[in-house]
Amino acid sequence: MRWLKPNLRNSLYGLLGNPVTPSDSVLETGTEDIRECMLQALGESGSRHFPQLTRRIRYANDIQALWYLRGDLMAALASMHGEVKAREKIASITAQFQGLLPGGMGSRPSPLVG
Known part of the structure; x- marks a missing residue:
C-alpha cells in the first residue's frame, strides 16, 4: 500500500506552489501577445534605428x-x-510573462528599486 495516494500527493504539491505548466495554445497566444507588445514599444522609429x-x-x-x-x-x-x-515599458512587458515561463525563470525583486 502506498503511503500517499497520487491525488493527495498532487494536491499537496499544488498547495506548496508547484506551478502548473500552461497549455500549448495559452503559451502560443501569450508569446504572440508579448511579441506584439515588444514591437509596439519599439515603435516605427525604433524599428528603423534598431533593425x-x-x-x-x-x-x-x-x-x-x-x-x-x-x-x-x-x-x-x-x-x-x-x-x-524604458523601465516603465519593460515593467509592463515583464508582467505579461507571468505564468508562461518555466520554473526558475522570472524576475527577482531588485534591491535598487524601492
Whole structure:
C-alpha cells in the first residue's frame, strides 16, 4: 500500500506552489501577445534605428527567447526615450510573462528599486 495516494500527493504539491505548466495554445497566444507588445514599444522609429533587434523579436522561437531580449529592448528604449520611460515599458512587458515561463525563470525583486 502506498503511503500517499497520487491525488493527495498532487494536491499537496499544488498547495506548496508547484506551478502548473500552461497549455500549448495559452503559451502560443501569450508569446504572440508579448511579441506584439515588444514591437509596439519599439515603435516605427525604433524599428528603423534598431533593425537587428526588431528581427530578433519578430523571429524569436519561444517565450524564453523573448524573455532574454528584454535587456536589449531596454537598452534601445532607454536610448530613444530615457531610462525612466524604458523601465516603465519593460515593467509592463515583464508582467505579461507571468505564468508562461518555466520554473526558475522570472524576475527577482531588485534591491535598487524601492
